[in-house]
Amino acid sequence: MRILFLGDIVGRVGRRCVQQCLPSLKETYKPDFVLANGENAAAGIGITPELADEMLGWGIDGITLGNHAFAKKEITPYLDQTTCVIRPANFPSDAPGKGWMTLTKGDHQLGVINLCGRIFMAEYDDPFRTADRLIRDLGMTTILIDFHAEATSEKNAFAWYMSDRASAVVGTHTHVQTADERILNGRTAYITDVGMCGAQESVIGMEREKVLKRFLTLMPEKFEPASGAGIINGVVIEVAEDGTATHIERVFWKDIT
Numbered sequence: 001m002r003i004l005f006l007g008d009i010v011g012r013v014g015r016r017c018v019q020q021c022l023p024s025l026k027e028t029y030k031p032d033f034v035l036a037n038g039e040n041a042a043a044g045i046g047i048t049p050e051l052a053d054e055m056l057g058w059g060i061d062g063i064t065l066g067n068h069a070f071a072k073k074e075i076t077p078y079l080d081q082t083t084c085v086i087r088p089a090n091f092p093s094d095a096p097g098k099g100w101m102t103l104t105k106g107d108h109q110l111g112v113i114n115l116c117g118r119i120f121m122a123e124y125d126d127p128f129r130t131a132d133r134l135i136r137d138l139g140m141t142t143i144l145i146d147f148h149a150e151a152t153s154e155k156n157a158f159a160w161y162m163s164d165r166a167s168a169v170v171g172t173h174t175h176v177q178t179a180d181e182r183i184l185n186g187r188t189a190y191i192t193d194v195g196m197c198g199a200q201e202s203v204i205g206m207e208r209e210k211v212l213k214r215f216l217t218l219m220p221e222k223f224e225p226a227s228g229a230g231i232i233n234g235v236v237i238e239v240a241e242d243g244t245a246t247h248i249e250r251v252f253w254k255d256i257t
Contacts, residue, residue: 001032001033001108001110001142001238001239001241002029002030002031002032002033002236002237002238002239003031003032003033003034003035003110003144003168003236003237003238003239004025004026004029004031004033004034004035004234004235004236004251005035005036005144005146005168005170005194005234005235005236005237006018006034006035006036006037006060006194006197006232006233006234006251007036007037007172007175007177007193007194007195007196007197007233007234008037008038008039008040008066008172008173008175008194008195008196008197008198008205009036009037009038009040009041009055009196009197009198010040010041010044010175010196010197010198010199010204010205010206010225011040011041011042011043011044011198011199011205011225011226012043012225012227013198013199013205013225013226013227013228013230014040014041014196014197014198014199014205014225014230015041015051015054015055016230016256017197017198017230017231017232017253017256018036018055018058018060018197018232019058020256021232021253021256022034022058022059022060023059025232025234025251025253026059029236029251031236032105032106032108032110033061033062033103033105033108033110034059034060034061035060035061035062035063035064035112035144035146036055036060036062036063036064036197037063037064037065037066037146037148037172037194038051038052038055038063038064038065038085039064039065039066039067039068039069039071039148040068040196040198040205041055042071042072043224043225044205044206044223044224044225045068045071046068046069046070046071046072046075047063047065047069047071047072047075047085048072048074048075049074049075049078052075052078052082052085056084056085061084061103061105062084062085062086062101062103062112063084063085063086064086064112064114064146064148064172065085065086065087065088065114065148066088066114066116066148066172066173067088067116067121067122067148067173069087069088069091069097070087070095070096076096077096079096079097079098080096080097082097083101084101084103085097086098086099086100086101086112086114087099087114088114088115088116088124088148089113089114089115089130089131089134090115090116090124090125090126090127090130091116091124091125092125093125099113099114099115099130099134100112100113100114100134100138102138102140108142109140109141109142110140110142110143110144111138111140111142111143111144112143112144112145112146113131113134113135113138113143113144113145113146113166114145114146114148115127115130115131115145115146115147115148115158116148116149117147117148117149117150117151117154117155117158117173118149118154119149119150119151119153119154120150120151121149121150127147127149127158128158128161131145131158131161131162131166135162135165135166140243141167141241141242141243142167142239142243143165143166143167143168143243144166144167144168144169144170144237145162145166145168145169145170146170146172147159147169147170147171147172148171148172148173149171149173150173150174152171152178152192152193155169155171155192155193156192159171159184159188159190160184160185162188163184163185163187163188163190164185164187164188165188166188167187167188167189167237167239167243167244167245168188168189168190168237168239168245168248169188169189169190170189170190170191170194170235170237171191171192171193171194172193172194173193174193174204175193175195175196175198175204175205176193176195176196176204177191177193177194177195177196177233177250177252178191178192178193178195179250180192181235181248181249181250182248183245183246183247183248186244187244187245188245189235189237189239189245189247189248190248191235191248191250194233194234194235195231195233195234195252196231196233197230197231197232197233197234198225198226198230198231199225199226199227199228199229199230199231200228200229200230200231200254200255200256201226201228201229202225202226202228203226205225205226206223206224206225206226207223207224207225207226208226210222210223210224211223229254229255229256229257230256230257231252231253231254231255231256232251232252232253232254232256233250233251233252234250234251235248235249235250235251236248236249236251
């Protein structure tokens with residue numbers, strides 16, 4: 001099985017890049033499943049039902065979210081209706097939607113779990129024990145976990161904790177692609193952060209000037225997604241029939257106009 005996972009899609013530029021390049025990405029990597037983190041798709045924060053449906057219509061099989069899952073209030077009822085868009089499973093138990101999905105294509109079955117870290121983040125439920133429960137309940141051979149977290153240490157620790165059970169742990173949230181892709185314990189594909197799909201000349205997808213103003217003055221400044229040429233960050237993961245990851249490689253396409 002081959003999985004293409006695309007990093008956080010940020011705003012209009014990120015959506016344009018993915019829509020434009022997804023046919024070529026599929027032709028190049030020939031994935032069985034395409035996944036993407038979409039929590040920044042709507043003007044850089046959150047996602048709407050219309051955008052989620054549009055992205056699924058491009059050929060994305062499943063969308064994961066993160067700490068901005070509920071930034072757009074109209075997504076709340078949608079998450080209770082869809083099976084292809086999931087929010088972090090360690091939100092409070094009465095939050096709308098669910099934190100996992102199962103995807104099937106032909107003979108291939110893939111379980112996907114979405115979790116948030118807790119360091120420098122909100123007070124989510126324990127992602128380690130939540131993952132224990134979900135992996136046990138899913139009972140599937142091949143499981144990918146999108147671990148949406150800030151601290152590299154937490155991501156690394158979580159991946160080692162999952163390294164005898166999950167087929168892949170991919171980090172999202174920081175929007176900066178890391179160069180540490182590898183197979184842990186001969187079993188689990190891992191990268192600390194997949195990166196983003198968004199504006200190339202930006203600060204994590206946002207207009208540089210507004211971000212710099214906040215750093216220089218400490219004054220409140222509303223961030224806006226940047227424009228211009230874009231990049232696509234992602235990973236391609238190959239998994240054997242027994243759920244063991246055999247290969248992971250980074251995807252980095254740039255200068256997309």
